[in-house]
Amino acid sequence: MTITFATRHFRAEREADWARLEELLTRLETKSPRRLSDEDLVDLPRLYRATLSSLSIARATSLDASLVGYLEALSTRAYFALYSAREPWMRQVKAFFTTAWPRSVRAIGPELLLATALLILSAVAAYHLVRADPAWFPAMISPEMAGGRDMNASAATLRESLYGKPDQGGLEIFATFLFTHNAQVAIMAFALGFLFGIPTIILAVQNGALAGAMFAAFVPHGLGWGFFAWLMIHGTTEIAAIAIAAAAGIHIGRAVAFPGERTRMAAAADAGTRGAIVMIGVILMLLVAGLLEGFARQLVTDDAARLAIGGTMLALWSLYFTIGGRRGAA
Incomplete structure (x- = not known):
């Protein structure tokens, strides 16, 4: 009788809160969260904590098992409603592009400046090394990657590689190859960052040197400007993506x-979370670069048009990362 009386008294004191929580959960599960008022949204976590307190007391005082079971079930429903609810998929995508990605890129601004400097300086150094001694060229670019565009290539061969039309069906294959290769480079630059960033820096230097060495092959034949335009049409997106990936690493x-x-683990986890957001966007940038490289760059053969496309892409990316997500920022 004592336990029954205690249970009834316990219920009488708290049952209104349980009923209110259950009603809110039912509305939340069957309707959009937008249908809840501000007062409802404030009450929900308070009622959840009160229910957990009731469950703790019920267990500690050995109240009847049916009441404990009811409170456990209600607490579980409330937990999933509060902590497992997800925004609609399209809203998450919108939030990523409008807020999360540009803010995360700005958060690694110092590292992005360093990565960009490494790419530029290594390209300049490689150009001068190869011009001074052509034997450096194969040390920087493999024959497979050069594809005949090396220091021994004729002006006609190099010109054809810039302005010639590829065979039918080659564009799709070329775009897929380039996207895969560049995505692997970007992912490696990011993934190896935990080794104090040293492998990432090496990868950035290697990629910059590759571009510089290629310039050294084209410039002596009067094709430096043409190669720059050929590279620009996709390079402003691709190189930016690799620089951002290296910065994340x-x-x-x-x-x-x-x-x-903080502990190293906590600091790495925080940086890794930010870097993961950045890398999702990097893969999307590389996909855009792959399409530009495999299609637009081969179909557009006028230098001015290539420069216009590349310059437009550079301006768009710069504007996006500079002002994106600033509204409502703390």
Whole structure:
């Protein structure tokens, strides 16, 4: 009788809160969260905590099993409603592009400046090395990647590679290959960042040197400007993507090397979360670059048009990462 009386008294004191929580959960599960008022949204976590408190007391005082079971089920429903609810898929996609991605890229701004500097300086250094001694060329670019565009190639061969039309069906294959290759480079630059960023820096230098060495092959034949336009049409997107991926890797490496007051694990986890957001966008950028490289670059053979497309893409990316997600930022 004592337990029955205690149970009834316990219910009488708290049952209104349980009923209110159950009613809110039912509305949340059967209708859109937008249908809940501001008062409902404030009540939901408060009622959840009150129910957990009731469950704790019920277990500690050995109240009847049916009441404990009811409170466990209600607490579980509330937990999933509060912590497992997800925004609609399209809203998540919108939030990624309008807020999460550009803010994350700006958050690694110092590392992005370093990665960009590494790409540019290594390209300049490689150009001068190869011009001074052509034997450096095969050390920087494999014969498979050069595809005959090396220091021994004739002006006609190099010109054909810039302005010639590929065989039918070659564009799709070329685009797929380039997207796969560049995505692998970007992912490696990011993934190896935990090794204090050193492998990432090496990859950035290698990619910059590759571009510089190629310039050294074209410039002596008076095709430097043509090669620049040929590269520009997709390079402003592709090189930007690789620079951002390298910056994300360096960001993780810096967090591991200099965690500050946090543990290395906590610092790396925080940097890794930010880097993962950045890398989703990088893959999308490389997909765009692959399409430009495999289609637009081969179909558009006028240097001015190529420069216009490349310059437009550079302006769009710069504007997007500069102002994207600033509205409502803390």
